[in-house]
Amino acid sequence: MRIKTLVAAKDKAYTGNFCEYISEHHADTIDISAVNTAEHLRKTLSARKYDVALLDMAFIGEADYKSINLPLFLRSEQDTRDTSAPCTLPGASIRALPIKHIQKHQRISRAVAGILEEYATANGNIHILGEKMRSVTAVWSPAGGVGKTTVALSYAEASILKERDAFYLDLEDFSSALVYFDEDGKSISKVFEMLERNDGNVKMYIQGIASSKNGIKYLCAPDNFDDISILSADNTRELVICCAETAGELVVDLPCACNEVTRQVFDLADKVLLVTDRSETAQTKLAQFITQNCIYENINEKVTLVINKDTQASGRRGGLDPAIKTQNAIKANSAIKTLEDSAITLPYVEKHDAQSVCRELAAHGFGMYI
Ligand SMILES: Nc1ncnc2c1ncn2[C@@H]1O[C@H](COP(=O)(O)OP(=O)(O)OP(=O)(O)O)[C@@H](O)[C@H]1O
Numbered sequence: 001m002r003i004k005t006l007v008a009a010k011d012k013a014y015t016g017n018f019c020e021y022i023s024e025h026h027a028d029t030i031d032i033s034a035v036n037t038a039e040h041l042r043k044t045l046s047a048r049k050y051d052v053a054l055l056d057m058a059f060i061g062e063a064d065y066k067s068i069n070l071p072l073f074l075r076s077e078q079d080t081r082d083t084s085a086p087c088t089l090p091g092a093s094i095r096a097l098p099i100k101h102i103q104k105h106q107r108i109s110r111a112v113a114g115i116l117e118e119y120a121t122a123n124g125n126i127h128i129l130g131e132k133m134r135s136v137t138a139v140w141s142p143a144g145g146v147g148k149t150t151v152a153l154s155y156a157e158a159s160i161l162k163e164r165d166a167f168y169l170d171l172e173d174f175s176s177a178l179v180y181f182d183e184d185g186k187s188i189s190k191v192f193e194m195l196e197r198n199d200g201n202v203k204m205y206i207q208g209i210a211s212s213k214n215g216i217k218y219l220c221a222p223d224n225f226d227d228i229s230i231l232s233a234d235n236t237r238e239l240v241i242c243c244a245e246t247a248g249e250l251v252v253d254l255p256c257a258c259n260e261v262t263r264q265v266f267d268l269a270d271k272v273l274l275v276t277d278r279s280e281t282a283q284t285k286l287a288q289f290i291t292q293n294c295i296y297e298n299i300n301e302k303v304t305l306v307i308n309k310d311t312q313a314s315g316r317r318g319g320l321d322p323a324i325k326t327q328n329a330i331k332a333n334s335a336i337k338t339l340e341d342s343a344i345t346l347p348y349v350e351k352h353d354a355q356s357v358c359r360e361l362a363a364h365g366f367g368m369y370i
Pocket residue numbers: 141143144145146147148149150151172176256308309310346347348349350351353354357361
């Protein structure tokens with residue numbers, strides 16, 4: 001997960017150099033934005049929340065600290081005020097802390113190292129926002145129809161059975177969620193619009209409109225399924241974080257495409273449930289993903305293979321096998337074998353309606369996994 005960071009200083013050259021340095025050296029750990037005026041700062045903080053904000057001392061009275069997990073202040077030699085005593089920042093009424101400084105006139109690499117250090121130190125006990133990033137589980141397969149939605153929903157339901165509150169976020173291009181949920185609430189389309197316009201408090205809106213069924217929170221389907229295609233990687237990231245902060249367990253149901261949205265969700269996920277059934281077609285695609293796609297290398301440590309619709313004994317280990325005949329499959333064999341060792345095997349459930357299939361799998365399928 002990247003640290004969402006804001007740098008606010010009147011000095012445009014400083015913020016420009018700062019952003020350039022981060023993009024060049026820390027793009028994988030820090031997601032940087034900059035503002036140069038008090039008005040822009042206020043607007044930015046009213047729309048988004050930041051893990052870290054590095055603020056010019058001139059802006060100390062201008063920020064809404066409810067939107068900043070870790071405020072740090074840029075101090076130059078000219079700043080003479082004594083800020084070592086604990087002080088309550090406006091809006092951040094929950095705590096009074098000594099103000100933390102980063103020296104402005106030093107190499108940017110050092111300033112960044114200072115920020116990362118402060119963040120790492122503070123991250124264990126930041127409570128200003130009253131919420132931390134919760135558990136995110138991505139459910140994906142390169143093959144269609146293998147049971148991604150079923151697995152996602154039964155996993156969410158199993159979380160509820162374990163008394164964890166769960167949020168189901170459907171990011172499929174076309175969704176079968178209508179089969180499972182009532183759709184009389186407000187649609188997710190307005191959320192997409194807010195994200196696209198970078199406007200309003202997305203999390204509060206999501207909390208306000210989320211519907212709930214059997215304890216699972218969800219957002220109703222888009223007005224138009226094209227709406228989902230406007231979701232950029234950054235918007236996806238914000239959407240996932242906002243939903244994750246709304247429940248203990250966020251389960252994200254993804255389309256088969258391995259696009260920007262999917263990659264962003266993989267990046268944020270604590271766990272990835274990689275679903276397959278035992279069909280030759282699904283296994284062939286799975287083998288291709290494992291061997292040909294560099295994305296797998298980045299996520300393999302958080303992947304759990306889910307072998308769905310197993311018609312033999314439930315709980316049976318291993319057995320994704322020789323049906324895959326391509327060269328890739330042979331290369332993939334050892335990786336697949338490793339995944340098989342810790343795979344979850346879900347039985348084929350003889351029920352006519354999809355909701356009953358989910359309920360059955362939730363009650364019996366995930367065992368000790370959750
Ligand atoms: N373990 C199972 N036992 C019986 N039926 C199942 C099982 N898993 C899924 N199904 C059924 O298979 C069908 C397809 O499942 P699902 O919609 O979850 O697949 P999907 O991978 O999400 O599909 P898509 O790629 O279209 O999003 C559904 O009718 C579902 O009820």
